[in-house]
Amino acid sequence: MDVMPKWAEVVLVPLISLILAAIISALVILAIGEDPVAAVNLMVTGALGSTYGWGYTLYYATNFLFTGLAVSVAFHAGLFNIGGEGQAMLGGLGVALACLLIPWPHWTLALLGASLAAALFGAAWAAIPAFLQAKRGSHIVITTIMFNFIGAAVLNYVLVNIMRPAGSMDPATARFPEAVHLPTLHDMLGVVGIPFSRAAPANVTFVIAIIACFLVWLLLWRTWLGYEIRSYGKSEPAAKYAGISPVAITMIAMLISGALAGLMAINNVMGEAERLVLNAVEGAGFIGIAVALMGRSHPFGVFLAALLFGFLYQGGAELALWTSIPRELIVVIQALVILFTGALDNMVRMPLEKLFLMLRRKEA
Amino acid sequence: MDFLTLIQLLDSTVRLATPLLLACLAGLFSERAGIFDIGLEGKMLAAAFFSAAVAAVTGSVWLGLAAGIASSIALSLLHGVASITFRGNQLISGVAINFLAAGLTVLIAQDWFQQGGRTPSLMGGGRFEPITLPFAEALAEVPYLGPVYAELISGHSFLVYLAFAAVPLTWWVLFRTRFGLRLRAVGENPAAVDTAGVSVVGLRYAAVIICGVLCGIAGAYLSTALQAGFVKDMSAGRGFIALAALIFAKWRPWYALWATLLFGLFGALETRPDVIQAVIGMKVQGQLLGALPYIMTVIILAGFVGKAVPPRAGGQPYVKER
Numbered sequence: 098m099d100v101m102p103k104w105a106e107v108v109l110v111p112l113i114s115l116i117l118a119a120i121i122s123a124l125v126i127l128a129i130g131e132d133p134v135a136a137v138n139l140m141v142t143g144a145l146g147s148t149y150g151w152g153y154t155l156y157y158a159t160n161f162l163f164t165g166l167a168v169s170v171a172f173h174a175g176l177f178n179i180g181g182e183g184q185a186m187l188g189g190l191g192v193a194l195a196c197l198l199i200p201w202p203h204w205t206l207a208l209l210g211a212s213l214a215a216a217l218f219g220a221a222w223a224a225i226p227a228f229l230q231a232k233r234g235s236h237i238v239i240t241t242i243m244f245n246f247i248g249a250a251v252l253n254y255v256l257v258n259i260m261r262p263a264g265s266m267d268p269a270t271a272r273f274p275e276a277v278h279l280p281t282l283h284d285m286l287g288v289v290g291i292p293f294s295r296a297a298p299a300n301v302t303f304v305i306a307i308i309a310c311f312l313v314w315l316l317l318w319r320t321w322l323g324y325e326i327r328s329y330g331k332s333e334p335a336a337k338y339a340g341i342s343p344v345a346i347t348m349i350a351m352l353i354s355g356a357l358a359g360l361m362a363i364n365n366v367m368g369e370a371e372r373l374v375l376n377a378v379e380g381a382g383f384i385g386i387a388v389a390l391m392g393r394s395h396p397f398g399v400f401l402a403a404l405l406f407g408f409l410y411q412g413g414a415e416l417a418l419w420t421s422i423p424r425e426l427i428v429v430i431q432a433l434v435i436l437f438t439g440a441l442d443n444m445v446r447m448p449l450e451k452l453f454l455m456l457r458r459k460e461a
Numbered sequence: 462m463d464f465l466t467l468i469q470l471l472d473s474t475v476r477l478a479t480p481l482l483l484a485c486l487a488g489l490f491s492e493r494a495g496i497f498d499i500g501l502e503g504k505m506l507a508a509a510f511f512s513a514a515v516a517a518v519t520g521s522v523w524l525g526l527a528a529g530i531a532s533s534i535a536l537s538l539l540h541g542v543a544s545i546t547f548r549g550n551q552l553i554s555g556v557a558i559n560f561l562a563a564g565l566t567v568l569i570a571q572d573w574f575q576q577g578g579r580t581p582s583l584m585g586g587g588r589f590e591p592i593t594l595p596f597a598e599a600l601a602e603v604p605y606l607g608p609v610y611a612e613l614i615s616g617h618s619f620l621v622y623l624a625f626a627a628v629p630l631t632w633w634v635l636f637r638t639r640f641g642l643r644l645r646a647v648g649e650n651p652a653a654v655d656t657a658g659v660s661v662v663g664l665r666y667a668a669v670i671i672c673g674v675l676c677g678i679a680g681a682y683l684s685t686a687l688q689a690g691f692v693k694d695m696s697a698g699r700g701f702i703a704l705a706a707l708i709f710a711k712w713r714p715w716y717a718l719w720a721t722l723l724f725g726l727f728g729a730l731e732t733r734p735d736v737i738q739a740v741i742g743m744k745v746q747g748q749l750l751g752a753l754p755y756i757m758t759v760i761i762l763a764g765f766v767g768k769a770v771p772p773r774a775g776g777q778p779y780v781k782e783r
Contacts, residue, residue: 125565129572177552225759235762236771238552239708242499242701243755243762250752258746386556423571423578428564432557440543440554447547 100450111393111438113445118433125429131422143415144408152282152297153414156369157381158407159299162306163361164385165403166313167354169394173317174350175330180226180241181358182382183248184219188359189366190252191218193260193373196273207277208301211367212360219359220352222248227351231344237351245382256375269374279368302364306403309357310396316353317396326350358382387431390439406431464605466736468612470729475617476687478725479624480505480679484703485710485717486631487675493635493712494668495648495774499555500540501676502700503562508533508680510566513580513691514573516587522685525587529684530677536562537673538666545665548778559700567693580684580691589618589686618686620678627675631714644668648772651779661779679703705758711769724754 101109123133144150164181171178178184191214201207226240256268265271281300286293317323329336329346337343361381366373384406391405392398413427437445484501491498508529516525536558543554567578574580594615601611635641647654647664655661683699684691706724710716730737731750738744761769 125568129568177550179552179556229759229763233762233764235759235764238499239704240759240762243705243759246698246701246755247752247759250748250755254746254748257748383556383560386553390553421571421575423567425564425567425578428560429568430564432560432564435553435560436539436543436557440549440551440557441547443547443549 101453105449105453107393110442110445110449111391111398113449114437114442115391115434117445118430118437121433122426122430126422126426129422131420136416136420136422139416139419140408140412143419144411147294148292149294149297150411150415152294152299153411154404154407155282155299155303156297156364156407157410158403159303159306159364159368160361160381161384161388161403161406162310162399163364164358164382165388165392165399166309166385166396167358168385168389169392169396169399170313170317170326170357171350171354172389172394173323173330174326174346175333176230176347176350176354177238178223178241178351178354178358179238179386180223180244180248180355180382181385182378182380183241183245184222184355184358185361185378185382186245186248186252187222188215188219188362189373189377190255191215191359192362192366193270193273196277196367197260197270200274201276204277204279208279208305208363208367211277211363212305215359215362216356217359219362220356222359223351223355224348227348227355230351231347253375256373260373267374270372273367273371277367278371279363281368298369300364300368302368305360305363307400309360310400313357314396322349358385384431387435387438391434465608468608470726470733470736472613472616473729473732474722474725475613475621476725477728478721479617479621480682480687480699481703481706481721481724482624482718483620483627483675483679483682484700485706485721486627486714487672487679488704488707489631489635489710489712489714489717490644490668490675491672492707492775493648493772494644494665495651495772495777495779496540496544496665496669496672497551497555497776498540498669498672499552499704500536500558500562500700501672501703502696502698503555503559504533504536504673504676505680505683505700506559506566506694506696507536507562508677509684509695510570510580510680510691512677512681513583513684514570516583516685517574517581517690520586522583522587522589525685526678526681529681530674533677533680534670534673537669537676541666541669544778545662545669548780551776551778563694566691570691570693578693583685583689587685588689589620589682591616591618592622618682620682620686623678624682625718628714628718631717635714640667645772648774651774655779655781661781665779676700702754705754708758708769708771709754709761712772727751727753 126133126136144154164185167181168178192211195211195214199210222244226237226244229235229240230237260270261268262271279300283293283295285301317327325341325346329341333343365377370377388399388402388406391402409427409430413424416422417424484505488498488501511532512525512529515528516522540554540558543549544551570578570580597611597615600607635645643654643659643664647661651661683695702724706717706720709720727750731747
């Protein structure tokens, strides 16, 4: 029997970790001579005070939903996929190829085709590390880190030497044709008469990300495959004894993880930039780690954590605009969230477990 | 390619290999003791900033070096608390440290110097100056050996010589002292070390602190010797290349020297495409050279060219039986 009741495990531990991260972040803001309360106010009005702010918050959240889900699926199989960044980069390449090479008649078809390409390219980039882990026992964390760098080099090469339009100095592809333009929230909400900022990049991909959340939940908790992934992650010997193939589960979990990370590209490449640029991912692959840890690898938790990080990103951009606090404050907050909800988890858990044990003894 | 170009190329190889070598040896100590460290990058970055910042304010590069080492040790201790004391996930802790350093260095740099996340340029006593070894000028005229001594061996900063001296020293400590034997044992089988009555926790903390010191020197080298001042994200993935070199070297000090020199050579070649073209007669993409250390590491990890076996207890927290 578990020492702690379920609600403490699911809500209390992450909440305390988050509060600790918030307190230290506030101390950091104080230390650089700014007012944390004013900073939070500015972030809230900047990120949530207008439909423009919401548009950016949801746009960032969409990115983090995909990468957070990617990390979560791998976590459930006991694998740490640190390569979301590279997989999302390659997903972008897939999207760019699909959008530029095929003359799509309508954006719905283009979205379908681009999603497929993004998922395929992302999965392909996860396939080699997955294979090496499954068959050769090479540590997946190291190989996925290496593949992030290799992916960046590949993208750099492709953009500079192959896909750059003639005469352009900018290492980026040509603009995608008008037909693959995805409807933004402005377009979608305008249909039902809700006014929404025209400038903000949030688009239909946000809806797809929410569907992905639901599908991942379905996969993990309502299918045989999900059951096998989770049991393999809990105990490899037990899973083996139950006839689950470690090679197959490692491969499948990593391919799904890579595909999810790759799918992020339909948001940032197809939905926002409408062309592939260098560094299109902007660290979202790594934020996926923080999002998955904070969301306890559950799709609903990932949804909440992605919204929070979307808020932090948009709020942080506003802070950098109006105060002398640089944007890197968000990187610090991200680090603290990873530290407290991930690495220092036991620091919160151990005293809480002791407390609950004491309470239970008193009852008995 | 003429002889002088070769000497220049090897000279910049040495310069570029030095931070990799120091960080690689840092990782060697940590991972041999069973603590995975993907936070080498973050520690180097923090040390690069604090050494440049303190050197800029005080004008003394030695105080800068001390501050760099101190900041790197502080992050090492954080890693130790998370992964040794609280038995957290060492990889996640490493990721957190990398981000913490990436964010905090810019934040503090902006607060202290208001120059967009960089430190003022270092001058005079704020930098490690090249050291001219004795007789370098006199011997420079001797054919072949003269330029090798005067250009390649002489004329580096103190930290370069320190890094190269650290290789035999690391080998001696790890393989010829009692401390080294215990350190390696704690990375292979901590329970055996515990049974022998030696503190597993103490040894592992010692290892991460040594790792912090070496990373600190590597970072200080970046901002006070290789360049004159700190700029945002100046470690530029070197911590990860060092990690790759560590695997390439199969966790052994002498191999670490060759691996980092090889990766340093790739870095030097990246800036001299003309030399590659002259030697092998075809153009090689700069991106390929940049990615080569990572590609080679994946191949080594895959076990196609001699298997790299990490320390057996690496990454696992040690739980004493109760």
